Amino acid sequence: MTNWKIGVIGFGNIAQALIGGLLKVQAIDPEQVFVCAAHVDKLRMNAEKYGVHACQDAEEVIEKSDVVILAVKPYQMEKVVTPLKSLLKDKIVVSVASGWMFDRFEGLLEKGTHHISTSPNTPVAVAEGIIIVEDKHSLSDDEFSHLIQLFEQVALV
Numbered sequence: 001m002t003n004w005k006i007g008v009i010g011f012g013n014i015a016q017a018l019i020g021g022l023l024k025v026q027a028i029d030p031e032q033v034f035v036c037a038a039h040v041d042k043l044r045m046n047a048e049k050y051g052v053h054a055c056q057d058a059e060e061v062i063e064k065s066d067v068v069i070l071a072v073k074p075y076q077m078e079k080v081v082t083p084l085k086s087l088l089k090d091k092i093v094v095s096v097a098s099g100w101m102f103d104r105f106e107g108l109l110e111k112g113t114h115h116i117s118t119s120p121n122t123p124v125a126v127a128e129g130i131i132i133v134e135d136k137h138s139l140s141d142d143e144f145s146h147l148i149q150l151f152e153q154v155a156l157v
Helices: 013-024 040-050 058-064 074-088 102-108 122-126 141-151
Strands: 006-009 033-036 067-070 092-095 114-120 129-133
Touching: 006 013, 006 058, 013 033, 013 040, 013 114, 013 122, 033 040, 033 058, 058 074, 067 074, 074 102, 092 141, 102 114, 114 141, 122 129, 129 141
Parallel strands: 006 033, 006 067, 067 092, 092 114
Antiparallel strands: 114 129
8 A cells, every 4th residue: 555645636537536445455545635626526525535634735645645637628728737837846747638648747836746658448446447647758767667667456557
């Protein structure tokens, strides 16, 4: 089990599949997971279903997390991330947004932010998924290794 506290900004289908799968295989504990989304009522209902913490906003998620998964719609990424850049600087940032690759994040995030772009599919929910991980990233060797070990519990990486 990882000791990382995991934050998720945007708790839609892919985010729920990934968190649900990691919980199912006991790679994480619900107490380690902090989530937020635009629709608060729906967020609370979904967070309760998984036993994870529903947060008021992205700032709270980031504050409580070591790793922040950006799971917002690709067209919303810039709008959501821009005001959070300084808070994300000292976190491990993992994108699951289609079309948002390393170089694009380099232009959006503050210089020196550790980040990686991935693309999971929904079968991660039952530990039968595939997660495509971009070769280019700015994680340390230990961060990258730990992330891959975590993801391998629910997917072919």
